[in-house]
Amino acid sequence: MKIAKATGRPTGSVFPILARLEQLGWATSEWETADPAARDARRRFYQLSPEGLSSARALLDERRPTAP
Template sequence: MAPSRIRLTTTTRLVLDALLDADPGDPPWGYRLCEITGLGPGTVYPILERLETAGWVAGTWEHPKPDDRPARRTYTVTGTGRLAYAEAKAAKAHRQTARFALRPRMEA
């Protein structure tokens, strides 16, 4: 069963933001995401795997396969992923606002 929640670490948010900022007509592949985010493949590929397992991201093999290089697996954020990520960001913003509002005021 796919996990319903994703832990939104800084690196996961970087990958999701890069995917969301990508041109829909030219979705990025793993190595391109490494270049965009500045993260290594040992970080990006496990994140993509978790996001795909959770249904947040869909990976598709390039077709037809180019003659001059191996086929690339490109990635896009699914509707489920867009909604879940937006909800998670909104919840985080709400928690930060609530935490700030609850701080005692310092009297001068």
């Protein structure tokens, strides 16, 4: 999974986080619609929702260090 590799976290912690983000309305997901015979398993694609994007930006702004 690309998200797990990019964050360095195990998939066992990434999937519950993604599920919580979906429950909060911060993320949406959909199953791959490509031919299932083309791959071993279908992939699930995640995307931040507009609310999730603005909330994430607000959190980053709050936690970003201020200039001295």
